[in-house]
Amino acid sequence: MAVDKKFSFTRRTLLGAGVAGAGMLAMPAVLRAQDKSLKVGVYGGYFKDSFDNHIFPKFTEATGIKVESIAEPTGEAWLVQLEQAARAGRAPADVSMMAQTATLKGQATKLWTPFDPAKISSYDKLLPQFISKYEDGTVAGIGAVAWYITLVSNTNTYPEAPESWAALWDPANKDKLGLLALVANSFLLEVTAATFMGGTDALDTEEGQLKAFEKLAEVKPNVRLWYRDEAQFEQALKSGEIPMGQYYHDVTGLAAADGHPVRSTFPKEGGIQDRGNWVLSKASDKVEEAHIFVDFMCQPEIQSLMSRKVGTAPTLQRSVLELTDEEFAAVSSEIDPIIPRYDLYTSKADWLNQKWTEMIVG
Numbered sequence: 001m002a003v004d005k006k007f008s009f010t011r012r013t014l015l016g017a018g019v020a021g022a023g024m025l026a027m028p029a030v031l032r033a034q035d036k037s038l039k040v041g042v043y044g045g046y047f048k049d050s051f052d053n054h055i056f057p058k059f060t061e062a063t064g065i066k067v068e069s070i071a072e073p074t075g076e077a078w079l080v081q082l083e084q085a086a087r088a089g090r091a092p093a094d095v096s097m098m099a100q101t102a103t104l105k106g107q108a109t110k111l112w113t114p115f116d117p118a119k120i121s122s123y124d125k126l127l128p129q130f131i132s133k134y135e136d137g138t139v140a141g142i143g144a145v146a147w148y149i150t151l152v153s154n155t156n157t158y159p160e161a162p163e164s165w166a167a168l169w170d171p172a173n174k175d176k177l178g179l180l181a182l183v184a185n186s187f188l189l190e191v192t193a194a195t196f197m198g199g200t201d202a203l204d205t206e207e208g209q210l211k212a213f214e215k216l217a218e219v220k221p222n223v224r225l226w227y228r229d230e231a232q233f234e235q236a237l238k239s240g241e242i243p244m245g246q247y248y249h250d251v252t253g254l255a256a257a258d259g260h261p262v263r264s265t266f267p268k269e270g271g272i273q274d275r276g277n278w279v280l281s282k283a284s285d286k287v288e289e290a291h292i293f294v295d296f297m298c299q300p301e302i303q304s305l306m307s308r309k310v311g312t313a314p315t316l317q318r319s320v321l322e323l324t325d326e327e328f329a330a331v332s333s334e335i336d337p338i339i340p341r342y343d344l345y346t347s348k349a350d351w352l353n354q355k356w357t358e359m360i361v362g
Helices: 008-014 046-063 077-087 100-108 165-169 188-196 200-204 206-217 230-239 249-257 287-297 300-309 325-331 342-347 349-361
Strands: 037-043 066-072 095-099 131-133 139-154 177-180 223-227 244-248 262-265 272-280
Touching: 037 046, 037 287, 046 066, 046 287, 046 300, 066 095, 077 095, 077 100, 095 100, 095 139, 095 287, 100 131, 100 139, 100 272, 100 342, 139 165, 139 230, 139 249, 165 188, 165 244, 177 230, 188 200, 188 206, 200 206, 206 349, 223 230, 230 244, 230 249, 244 249, 249 262, 249 325, 272 287, 287 300, 300 325, 342 349
Parallel strands: 037 066, 037 095, 177 223, 177 244
Antiparallel strands: 095 272, 131 139, 139 244, 139 262, 139 272
């Protein structure tokens, strides 16, 4: 998760003063007693601090349900913990924010209690990619937050912003790029398919996946750094040592606001939109409280507040949000996004990792 950044606090705090009266949003009259509580797992560090300071208190004020926030690890370690605990009938957290690939893996083991859309007042305002369903159509996960990976560049080296992801393949950019090092977090196969193959549907078949790998391999002479350490690339981007690559839109915007010569560009093919879902452990008995929580978190006022205070992209339709154009542009874009093919990272993970090592980073 990219929003846990040591320098994020200042800019995101200044993005807005919050939602006036958010604590008084219309909520169900039930469960307002002060002894109600809910354990909620969120990513740790700055991200958790932002929810603790700006979001959860408003939920408690509106509903009377106290939130005990749990700092969960990123990746799939938390999924493993939840699965092991559920087998023992325990829930380390009732509701958790879960990455999409981990959400799908939890669906495979029926780990998540389905949500009832009728109890989520803004359900019909959610963008369709933020609803994760079981095969029977029941709702396993609901989009909590989103964030973008975009085409970033140093403005001293590139006075003009690139317009397309195709810039990564431009021979003029030899030895100038920083790209994420893993197939399942860079989403470069999807970028390749969106830029050169007519869209990510080209990845439906193994033949299409191999063609994408072959095309992506052409970018290798341009790559200075395949990075796992975000801070390493960030510093090289700021200094101009590695003046172009892929990085997180929100963090790049913060660096630009701090005076660094960097920009984030949403290419014409779209930025890469990654996300986290709210999911409910089947071991939890707080089903009613969980629905009230997710209903609250999906309200336009709260989605707007999260964009201002946490720096996340909203999961609702643009038209219902309370964000100014500037506030929306700080976290999102009107350009249709590139949606990662999360299904491939659950069904073909070993094969994709093998080909990635053989053809791209090996």
